[in-house]
Amino acid sequence: SQQGEEDPQALSIQEGENATMNCSYKTSINNLQWYRQNSGRGLVHLILIRSNEREKHSGRLRVTLDTSKKSSSLLITASRAADTASYFCATIIQGAQKLVFGQGTRLTINP
């Protein structure tokens, strides 16, 4: 079963609107990371939030982490066409030596 699961699986919004994606996980984690993947390309790291942090910002990105609910959200403000991509959350399970990815949210920004 997946450690991280993103919701929704697909999201389509108009340029300029905000996009929110959610990630839920099952077990205790060291940190949670968000990555972006443009079609047919490798992944690009966006942001890492540690288990003792609740919120983190990077440019137009805002990530929150609620360890009591085992969930995280990624907010992209003032979306642009270039934000069209798939977004994955990934977690390091405590005691494990690997990063576990969810299945991703496919975000489409319509001009």
Added chain:
Amino acid sequence: DGGITQSPKYLFRKEGQNVTLSCEQNLNHDAMYWYRQDPGQGLRLIYYSQIVNDFQKGDIAEGYSVSREKKESFPLTVTSAQKNPTAFYLCASSIEGAGGIDNEQFFGPGTRLTVL
């Protein structure tokens, strides 16, 4: 220009053949990883290596083999034992192993393998 390179970008293989995918990094990272991605899916870990001359199986290692003779290189061989090898393969590296506290992974551009 630092980064991770993968070659080839596209690879076609006949059934029963072994093929080797190349992954090289000049980031001086200790840890390297191989993932498989199927259409519309997330990434699944095949093998990982935290240090030269050492590697561990990931979640889907059957039918694959790796070596880590040099810090910069982590080639993946897809053997004929892998029953459904058609997929997108991604290599990644990180400064330290995935258990480290700040361990973002840097990805290569990927190799798309198709079995004919």
